[in-house]
Amino acid sequence: MSENTGGADEARTEGAADAQATVGGSPAKPNPAGDPPARPHQAGGRHTDAAGPPPGGQFRAAPPSPWQVQQRSATPSWATLVRPAEAAPIRTATLVAVLASGLATALLLGDGMGPGLLLAVVPAVVAAYVAAREARRGARPWTVAWVIGCIALLAVPALRDSAWPATLAILSAVLLGALALHGSRTWPGVLLSPLGFLDAAVSGVAWLLTGLRSRGGGSKDRWLPVAKATVVAAVLLLLFGALFASADAAFADLLGDLMPDVSVEDGPIRFMLFLLGTVLALAAARTAAAPLRWDRIKVAPGKPRSRVEWALPLVVLNLLFAGFNAVQLAVLFGGYDKVLKSTDLNYAEYAREGFWQLLWATLLTLAVIALALRWAPRSGPGDRRFVRIVLGVLCALTLVVVASALRRMDLYVEAYGLTRLRVSVAAMELWLGVVIVLIMAAGLFGGRWPARAFAGSAAAAVLAFGLLSPDGMVAERNVARFEDDAKIDLSYFQSLSADAVPGLDRLPEPQRSCALRGINDELAKAGDVPWYAMSWGEYRARQILRERPVTASYEVCSRLGAFGSRVEY
Numbered sequence: 001m002s003e004n005t006g007g008a009d010e011a012r013t014e015g016a017a018d019a020q021a022t023v024g025g026s027p028a029k030p031n032p033a034g035d036p037p038a039r040p041h042q043a044g045g046r047h048t049d050a051a052g053p054p055p056g057g058q059f060r061a062a063p064p065s066p067w068q069v070q071q072r073s074a075t076p077s078w079a080t081l082v083r084p085a086e087a088a089p090i091r092t093a094t095l096v097a098v099l100a101s102g103l104a105t106a107l108l109l110g111d112g113m114g115p116g117l118l119l120a121v122v123p124a125v126v127a128a129y130v131a132a133r134e135a136r137r138g139a140r141p142w143t144v145a146w147v148i149g150c151i152a153l154l155a156v157p158a159l160r161d162s163a164w165p166a167t168l169a170i171l172s173a174v175l176l177g178a179l180a181l182h183g184s185r186t187w188p189g190v191l192l193s194p195l196g197f198l199d200a201a202v203s204g205v206a207w208l209l210t211g212l213r214s215r216g217g218g219s220k221d222r223w224l225p226v227a228k229a230t231v232v233a234a235v236l237l238l239l240f241g242a243l244f245a246s247a248d249a250a251f252a253d254l255l256g257d258l259m260p261d262v263s264v265e266d267g268p269i270r271f272m273l274f275l276l277g278t279v280l281a282l283a284a285a286r287t288a289a290a291p292l293r294w295d296r297i298k299v300a301p302g303k304p305r306s307r308v309e310w311a312l313p314l315v316v317l318n319l320l321f322a323g324f325n326a327v328q329l330a331v332l333f334g335g336y337d338k339v340l341k342s343t344d345l346n347y348a349e350y351a352r353e354g355f356w357q358l359l360w361a362t363l364l365t366l367a368v369i370a371l372a373l374r375w376a377p378r379s380g381p382g383d384r385r386f387v388r389i390v391l392g393v394l395c396a397l398t399l400v401v402v403a404s405a406l407r408r409m410d411l412y413v414e415a416y417g418l419t420r421l422r423v424s425v426a427a428m429e430l431w432l433g434v435v436i437v438l439i440m441a442a443g444l445f446g447g448r449w450p451a452r453a454f455a456g457s458a459a460a461a462v463l464a465f466g467l468l469s470p471d472g473m474v475a476e477r478n479v480a481r482f483e484d485d486a487k488i489d490l491s492y493f494q495s496l497s498a499d500a501v502p503g504l505d506r507l508p509e510p511q512r513s514c515a516l517r518g519i520n521d522e523l524a525k526a527g528d529v530p531w532y533a534m535s536w537g538e539y540r541a542r543q544i545l546r547e548r549p550v551t552a553s554y555e556v557c558s559r560l561g562a563f564g565s566r567v568e569y
Helices: 006-020 066-073 078-082 092-108 115-134 141-154 163-182 187-215 220-247 249-258 267-289 307-334 337-343 347-374 381-416 420-445 450-467 470-485 498-504 511-526 536-547 554-559
Strands: none
Touching (some): 092 115, 092 267, 163 267, 307 347, 307 381, 347 381, 347 420, 420 450, 470 498, 498 536
16 A cells, blocks of 8 residues: 655655754854855864865765654654544533433433434534534535434434344444544545544543543633533422422323433443443544544555456456356246256246355456456556446446346245345345446546445445335235235244334234234333334334234144244245
């Protein structure tokens, strides 16, 4: 990797100027008359001639000092390049927002994910915004898009009960939050921005302590009234809240539902959550005040190859793709019966085996394209046009492979139904198709947007994946299949989340009760869940099961195969 050394060059220039202005360790005196400076004595006490060179006919340059040698040979590391600027002192509003985020994390996330996660993140967003304004950092269109996407992704745990789409959404929200705070636009910046939170978490603590020390002395007149008012407000809320709760049972129930239930036994966990929320919010604010400059890291391009050396493997690969796609089109128009008869495969085996190979082929094609771009010939416009044509053909042929893979998965789902794994890999294959389209657009239009566009497409795919509710899709598709051919796998539904309840509720009895038994037992085991830890999907499931409880017995469900073991593939 090659790195931007502009800042280091400026430092060396300034150091050289200072060294030239210093003689014998003391600053040189200015000469207002403009006379030539006195020359130093030579060895042996002889003076040089003021009007001409010394004996020998040439000036002898003084040997460089060790400091100058070190400055000339030193090259800044990547850590020096990305080092952030000095952050402005933390403001009181930022400090209050950070503490509010830590308190919300301790109170709202101790019982699980849900709307509480989004409520705990909002103060952290406010802290980052105030810190960015103090550092005079303005919001650009990409920054606004990242912030909106981050908040939308954090809403997925509040809407869906399933853990795996929520986990993907939280990880994607971390990526978008890092991009919003760092303002990265290059590939190194997009990939390394989340690592900036680790550095900011350490430096942010020192930033916080410095700010607290600066407020501990002569600034008591500013923060002491705020602290007193906060304590008085808390005492009044507790006092009158207790009185009103004891005076009216309905108000007591409402207050009990709204307020978190904190016990002494939960104290250590709540304290750890408070520290975690505070540190994360502080890291976000510190990054907003002085972000790491990941975009200063430059990736050196590979050595360009000749046209023949570069293009021959790709042309052969294009021919192979073209032949495969021709066979796929022939099978599509000629029907599958002839293919199944000639290959001795059944309907599902043909679809299942082909999909996984095509998925790997798509992933390997992306790797081939990345390596080809690194070593592509680039001596002139002709080479660039040649690269666009060869890689454009490869991308177009890969899109046909993506379509063929999705068609095979559709055939497999028609034969055996939809599962979590099948919907996940199909969604991944569809996103890979979007990535290939973005690569083709980057080849046509260029610009500095591809890295951010790829990150945005990944976040959008995760957001759509979560909002569409994979467990709900699995339930809806399998119920529709049952209505067509009366085939259903009740054992698979026992592991689904509460998001599947509305779809499974359409089944007739006793299949409905047997399909919902596993979900019903999990919700009953969880007991009463506070509103801030309950997703909308879980709320709907509890409401449906309360109105129409599970009625089929264990024996009936066992005869229907609801408790059999199965392997998902």
